[in-house]
Amino acid sequence: MKTMDNYIAKSFITRQDRNVMTQPKEKEWSYEEVLETPFLKDYVIEAQGQLYKNEKRAWGINEPIELTFPSIFVELDTEIISIPNELTCIAKKIEDSKGILSLEDDWDSQGAVRISPKTFNNACNLLIDYSKKVLSTYKISINVPHINPCNNGSIDLVWKNEKARLLINVKSNNEKIIASGYGYLKNNAQPIQFILEKNKPTLEHLVFWMQNIS
Amino acid sequence: MTLTYIKPEVIPNEDFVFRNIHVIQYKKWQPQGIRPNESDFSHRYINGEREDGLSVNWEKYCSIETAFILLGLQKRKDGVSYIDPKEFKLIKLNVGDIRELDILSDSDILVIHDPIEDNIGHSLICFDEYIEDQVRLKLCELVESYTNRIEYPTDFSIILKEIEKRKKQMKIE
Numbered sequence: 460m461k462t463m464d465n466y467i468a469k470s471f472i473t474r475q476d477r478n479v480m481t482q483p484k485e486k487e488w489s490y491e492e493v494l495e496t497p498f499l500k501d502y503v504i505e506a507q508g509q510l511y512k513n514e515k516r517a518w519g520i521n522e523p524i525e526l527t528f529p530s531i532f533v534e535l536d537t538e539i540i541s542i543p544n545e546l547t548c549i550a551k552k553i554e555d556s557k558g559i560l561s562l563e564d565d566w567d568s569q570g571a572v573r574i575s576p577k578t579f580n581n582a583c584n585l586l587i588d589y590s591k592k593v594l595s596t597y598k599i600s601i602n603v604p605h606i607n608p609c610n611n612g613s614i615d616l617v618w619k620n621e622k623a624r625l626l627i628n629v630k631s632n633n634e635k636i637i638a639s640g641y642g643y644l645k646n647n648a649q650p651i652q653f654i655l656e657k658n659k660p661t662l663e664h665l666v667f668w669m670q671n672i673s
Numbered sequence: 674m675t676l677t678y679i680k681p682e683v684i685p686n687e688d689f690v691f692r693n694i695h696v697i698q699y700k701k702w703q704p705q706g707i708r709p710n711e712s713d714f715s716h717r718y719i720n721g722e723r724e725d726g727l728s729v730n731w732e733k734y735c736s737i738e739t740a741f742i743l744l745g746l747q748k749r750k751d752g753v754s755y756i757d758p759k760e761f762k763l764i765k766l767n768v769g770d771i772r773e774l775d776i777l778s779d780s781d782i783l784v785i786h787d788p789i790e791d792n793i794g795h796s797l798i799c800f801d802e803y804i805e806d807q808v809r810l811k812l813c814e815l816v817e818s819y820t821n822r823i824e825y826p827t828d829f830s831i832i833l834k835e836i837e838k839r840k841k842q843m844k845i846e
Binding site: 564565567568569570617619624625626628639640641642643647650652 | 695747749750751756757760775777805806807809810813814
């Protein structure tokens with residue numbers, strides 16, 4: 460047995476319900492890399508059924524290490540975002556929706572524009588920001604939306620349950636406005652119409668309203 | 674080539690229009706086994722290029738079969754290949770229901786006949802840009818309220834034969 464300091468350990472990321480990680484399914488992590496990676500270093504490293512926290516230990520060459528996390532990480536184009544375990548379903552949906560980025564121009568056979576990574580990131584960031592805000596403010600996890608590509612290169616986030624509907628359209632090619640949206644309860648009660656601008660804080664009244672889609 | 678002017682008519686409230694929706698796209702990016710709810714097509718009611726309105730076909734002049742034939746005669750963006758009509762389904766909407774959508778706005782939703790050279794039944798659903806999200810959401814709800822909302826031909830072979838026949842005619846002309 461040798462210490463990890465000088466070895467690359469083969470590791471894998473657990474993809475159980477509570478531990479969704481959108482890093483590559485299998486990756487080689489050095490011990491230093493684990494410690495130096497901001498989103499990993501504070502978390503518990505589980506190996507061989509024992510728990511270690513930022514602790515150097517004897518490790519076998521090529522021994523698999525299983526990493527478990529108290530938070531979920533979503534990897535987007537240029538950033539990795541941590542979100543609470545309560546929002547695992549949202550993280551999964553984002554992961555599942557990454558295929559949107561593989562759509563090419565004319566993906567609907569009628570001249571649709573491809574979805575840019577920037578638009579997709581904006582949609583994901585918006586979804587994560589508001590999900591987190593509703594969770595932290597009201598202790599409620601919102602439902603998972605449909606994430607749909609639109610023919611003009613924008614993305615729709617759509618929620619629908621027995622009492623409410625909400626549509627947020629995340630724009631493409633608009634430097635000032637990130638998204639617009641509309642929502643209402645049954646029988647057109649409590650309608651909400653809004654525009655989300657770049658670099659502006661979350662809309663408190665939208666956060667409040669989003670309790671309806673939980 | 675002579676262009677023929679076709680006088681637009683008023684579409685009665687009791688009539689129906691078809692909106693085509695592209696469905697194959699989901700197979701390309703949705704996780705295996707997951708298909709969207711057939712009414713979850715808010716993204717198909719978007720007026721991408723802010724044209725005059727959402728294109729639909731008036732049932733009076735355009736049967737389900739005709740709508741698919743017209744699709745099969747349209748060229749794709751590359752200008753060479755043709756659209757595969759099998760990639761589409763049709764949503765059938767009542768004109769009166771569209772006009773009476775419960776929209777919180779001063780502006781109306783119009784359904785107007787807009788005949789064009791190759792498609793006499795061509796029509797438009799028109800609304801202001803600022804109520805687009807609202808209209809799209811309401812159209813989804815409307816479609817969900819229909820029992821029979823999706824139209825698809827039972828026998829596609831006849832349609833494909835007709836498309837090929839017309840393509841040959843177009844080449845001759």
